[in-house]
Amino acid sequence: MNDAQASRNTRFSELSLEEVRARISSFAEERDWRQYHTPRNLLLALVGEVGEAAEIFQWRPDSELAPGLPSFEAREREHLGEELSDVLLYLVRLADVCGVDLAAAVVDKLGKNAAKYPADKCRGRADKYSAYVELKAAAKQAAADAEAEAKAGDKGGRSGGAA
Numbered sequence: 001m002n003d004a005q006a007s008r009n010t011r012f013s014e015l016s017l018e019e020v021r022a023r024i025s026s027f028a029e030e031r032d033w034r035q036y037h038t039p040r041n042l043l044l045a046l047v048g049e050v051g052e053a054a055e056i057f058q059w060r061p062d063s064e065l066a067p068g069l070p071s072f073e074a075r076e077r078e079h080l081g082e083e084l085s086d087v088l089l090y091l092v093r094l095a096d097v098c099g100v101d102l103a104a105a106v107v108d109k110l111g112k113n114a115a116k117y118p119a120d121k122c123r124g125r126a127d128k129y130s131a132y133v134e135l136k137a138a139a140k141q142a143a144a145d146a147e148a149e150a151k152a153g154d155k156g157g158r159s160g161g162a163a
């Protein structure tokens with residue numbers, strides 16, 4: 001990573017997925033909108049908002065879309081933030097009404113991704129994991145090990161947990 005790339009890296013403000021879940025849930029309840037927030041409607045709304053985010057990029061030259069979007073004006077970056085927020089809000093709400101613990105699912109998926117794409121084998125290559133045929137068995141074993149470890153930790157946590 002060069003200096004220009006490093007200087008673009010910013011941290012997000014603190015916000016948990018649980019807080020987002022609770023706030024969009026209250027927003028819907030206060031408006032009696034649970035009736036509209038069905039899994040299908042929310043998935044369609046999510047895809048629609050992805051399209052709105054895509055509209056911001058479409059037809060622009062590659063030179064304007066370098067990482068960090070250096071040529072974007074403040075209002076354009078704010079607009080992008082609004083559309084990405086809509087995507088996140090509908091995604092979290094969709095997970096909620098589908099009974100998916102999105103925070104847990106994300107942590108689990110990150111672990112699976114790491115097992116499928118070992119850094120030492122994949123660094124600098126964008127191949128799909130299936131290209132690493134010789135690694136598949138090892139990745140599967142690593143995923144199984146991670147699951148067994150998580151289960152063991154879970155049991156330990158439960159048995160040692162408070163009331």
Ligand SMILES: Nc1ccn([C@H]2C[C@H](O)[C@@H](COP(=O)(O)OP(=O)(O)OP(=O)(O)O)O2)c(=O)n1
Nearest residue numbers: 024027028033036049052083085086087089090
């Ligand atoms: N039935 C609805 C309607 C809206 N929202 C919330 C979630 C989104 O964050 C935002 C979406 O609002 P709009 O449909 O008005 O979409 P935009 O904010 O993108 O407005 P526009 O389409 O004018 O750009 O409001 C919601 O939860 N449920």
